[in-house]
Amino acid sequence: MSDQATASQTWLEVSDDAASLVLRPLGDWVVSHAAVIDQLLNHLDTRGRRAVTFDLSHLGKLDTAGAWLIYRTGRTFERAGAKVTIAGATGPQATLLNAVAKGDRPVRVEPHPGNIFTNLIVRMGHALEEAGQTVLSLVGFFGLVLETLGKTLVNPRRLRVTSTVYHMEQTGLNAVPIVALITFLIGAVMAYQGGDQLKKFGAEVFTVNLVAAGFLREMGILLTAIMVAGRSGSAFTAQIGSMKLREEIDAMRTLGLDPMEVLVLPRVIALIIMVPILGFIAAMMGLMGGGLVVWLDLGMSPQMYIERLYSAADFWDGAVAFIKAPVFGLMIAMIGCYEGLKVEGSAESVGQRTTASVVESIFTVIVIDAVFSILFVNIGI
Amino acid sequence: MEREAIIEVRGVRNQFGSQVIHDQLDLDIYRGEVLGIVGGSGTGKSVLLRTILGLNKPAAGRIGLFGKARSDMTSAEERAVERRWGVLFQDGALFSSLTVAQNIQVALKEHLHLPQYLLDEIAAVKIALVGLPVEAGPKFPSELSGGMRKRAGLARALALDPEIVFLDEPTAGLDPIGAAAFDDLIKNLQETLGLTVFMVTHDLDSLYAICNRIAVLAEKRVLVTGTIDEMTRQDHPWIKEYFHGPRGRAAVAAKTRNAVA
Numbered sequence: 001m002s003d004q005a006t007a008s009q010t011w012l013e014v015s016d017d018a019a020s021l022v023l024r025p026l027g028d029w030v031v032s033h034a035a036v037i038d039q040l041l042n043h044l045d046t047r048g049r050r051a052v053t054f055d056l057s058h059l060g061k062l063d064t065a066g067a068w069l070i071y072r073t074g075r076t077f078e079r080a081g082a083k084v085t086i087a088g089a090t091g092p093q094a095t096l097l098n099a100v101a102k103g104d105r106p107v108r109v110e111p112h113p114g115n116i117f118t119n120l121i122v123r124m125g126h127a128l129e130e131a132g133q134t135v136l137s138l139v140g141f142f143g144l145v146l147e148t149l150g151k152t153l154v155n156p157r158r159l160r161v162t163s164t165v166y167h168m169e170q171t172g173l174n175a176v177p178i179v180a181l182i183t184f185l186i187g188a189v190m191a192y193q194g195g196d197q198l199k200k201f202g203a204e205v206f207t208v209n210l211v212a213a214g215f216l217r218e219m220g221i222l223l224t225a226i227m228v229a230g231r232s233g234s235a236f237t238a239q240i241g242s243m244k245l246r247e248e249i250d251a252m253r254t255l256g257l258d259p260m261e262v263l264v265l266p267r268v269i270a271l272i273i274m275v276p277i278l279g280f281i282a283a284m285m286g287l288m289g290g291g292l293v294v295w296l297d298l299g300m301s302p303q304m305y306i307e308r309l310y311s312a313a314d315f316w317d318g319a320v321a322f323i324k325a326p327v328f329g330l331m332i333a334m335i336g337c338y339e340g341l342k343v344e345g346s347a348e349s350v351g352q353r354t355t356a357s358v359v360e361s362i363f364t365v366i367v368i369d370a371v372f373s374i375l376f377v378n379i380g381i
Numbered sequence: 382m383e384r385e386a387i388i389e390v391r392g393v394r395n396q397f398g399s400q401v402i403h404d405q406l407d408l409d410i411y412r413g414e415v416l417g418i419v420g421g422s423g424t425g426k427s428v429l430l431r432t433i434l435g436l437n438k439p440a441a442g443r444i445g446l447f448g449k450a451r452s453d454m455t456s457a458e459e460r461a462v463e464r465r466w467g468v469l470f471q472d473g474a475l476f477s478s479l480t481v482a483q484n485i486q487v488a489l490k491e492h493l494h495l496p497q498y499l500l501d502e503i504a505a506v507k508i509a510l511v512g513l514p515v516e517a518g519p520k521f522p523s524e525l526s527g528g529m530r531k532r533a534g535l536a537r538a539l540a541l542d543p544e545i546v547f548l549d550e551p552t553a554g555l556d557p558i559g560a561a562a563f564d565d566l567i568k569n570l571q572e573t574l575g576l577t578v579f580m581v582t583h584d585l586d587s588l589y590a591i592c593n594r595i596a597v598l599a600e601k602r603v604l605v606t607g608t609i610d611e612m613t614r615q616d617h618p619w620i621k622e623y624f625h626g627p628r629g630r631a632a633v634a635a636k637t638r639n640a641v642a
Contacts, residue, residue: 031503031542035495063542064574068506093574099573103506107518109482345523346477 029066047084057088067096163266171232172274178367187289200204209312212289216317225328229361233336237357240340241350255305268333275329316381335361384411393442404601415578420598467538467546473530475522482518507536528559545577554585585632
């Protein structure tokens with residue numbers, strides 16, 4: 001059944017006299033030859049025939065595609081006013097021809113597409129509405145988390161300790177190597193690039209101030225939050241989302257377990273505790289990265305570097321980061337769980353929600369960071 | 382009558398770690414029959430199905446497909462064989478990002494160069510064949526009921542007009558009316574299209590209604606094969622329990638009622 005054989009083979013014998021046309025299919029009329037046969041049939045002149053006969057006595061195999069082609073051609077002739085007869089069909093072939101006749105109805109392959117401009121406006125509207133809804137329900141969810149947290153504080157025995165510790169390990173301990181490596185490298189890059197610029201003013205000693213202020217206040221905790229959002233926030237969404245798909249969440253509710261208490265709270269608490277710790281590690285590694293570059297590039301000894309660090313940074317530089325860190329952790333965990341609980345329908349939804357979770361939590365982290373910056377400047381720390 | 386075995390399973394051994402699922406398992410599937418596979422939970426019915434389909438590589442043994450051993454085939458030959466069968470997975474396993482009609486067209490588009498209008502016409506024919514309404518074409522799998530998903534899955538399995546279809550618990554999860562309708566559909570299609578059907582099932586009604594031959598999986602191999610009448614005469618305790626238990630008797634009663642009606 002090579003392609004050459006397909007091309008050179010005769011599929012249809014046409015005997016034509018004045019008014020009647022006899023079509024004699026030859027060979028196997030099956031789906032793998034359907035394209036060629038379809039072309040042949042399309043070239044037939046359907047006008048002005050009185051009688052058309054399909055003689056199936058020389059036909060080899062016939063499948064639904066072949067039967068459909070015969071049926072469709074017959075129908076075209078009939079619409080043009082001819083009388084169509086099918087001769088020489090075996091029992092199974094006749095059954096098949098009858099069966100495909102039921103498929104003679106146009107089927108839409110995709111949902112109705114609609115006008116492209118209206119669609120654009122409709123989609124923009126939907127996106128806007130959805131964004132608004134998300135903000136509203138996130139605020140609602142935030143309240144729910146706080147309520148559950150409050151109830152657990154009143155009655156600490158309700159806290160799932162095992163689950164919380166497990167998530168602390170997953171999101172915190174296991175994230176240490178990657179967070180440490182990345183912040184170390186960024187610290188080195190910052191010192192290198194900053195030092196390069198400051199050299200032009202002969203102020204390269206202030207590279208230390210750059211690294212200290214940058215890492216202690218902003219970069220350390222921000223990088224940590226972004227990495228945790230990508231690493232753990234997305235995992236929360238995918239875990240809870242697939243549980244939702246398999247109706248595990250519903251099963252929990254029917255057993256009298258509160259998903260907020262069982263699933264959400266341990267994750268939220270884990271991140272509230274672990275993000276500050278990771279942030280501390282990140283800041284230290286950033287300072288070490290910067291210190292290495294300052295040592296190699298500017299020839300400032302480590303002792304000297306540490307001394308200058310003390311004078312460059314004050315207590316609040318470090319404290320600011322630790323005020324922000326738990327808030328970031330709370331937001332990332334909350335958004336991750338919220339999006340997970342919103343999964344519905346199919347596996348595709350898990351993917352969409354995971355993406356939304358990462359985008360939303362990084363966005364929220366940066367917005368909150370900006371708000372904190374303004375706040376801290378205004379109160380003068 | 383000489384029967385042509387289109388699939389031959391010989392001496393197959395499957396094991397996961399130290400747990401042996403199949404050992405020295407032999408099975409033939411003959412052209413044009415409806416073969417039902419039964420067995421207790423954990424006897425490896427689905428593993429057998431996956432082994433025949435090549436989704437699971439057996440630890441030992443030979444799988445003959447259309448007269449040639451899989452191990453002797455080039456990858457092109459394997460592709461060609463795969464076009465000669467269709468599979469209905471338990472919950473349809475439809476691609477969730479495609480509509481029903483697009484699901485049916487996937488294999489056609491991949492393997493054949495057909496114009497779009499012909500693809501659409503073929504999809505319409507398949508949708509009609511499995512008894513779905515026209516409106517199902519542009520719907521996504523998540524918008525369908527369980528019964529409709531199975532029908533859509535069957536339509537996709539039939540896309541390339543296969544000679545043999547593999548059905549993994551086709552009536553599981555359907556209500557009795559839906560299950561009976563699905564049995565009818567399989568029987569109808571089998572007669573219309575001249576299909577060979579390999580069916581893993583727990584549904585005794587299906588076994589009575591449509592299977593010509595039954596293979597019982599137990600003790601890590603195919604214990605016996607035969608018609609349903611032969612099964613009811615077996616002495617093996619599990620088979621006896623299976624066919625003469627309360628559900629077995631109910632299925633016989635239903636069959637007799639239908640025969641009278």
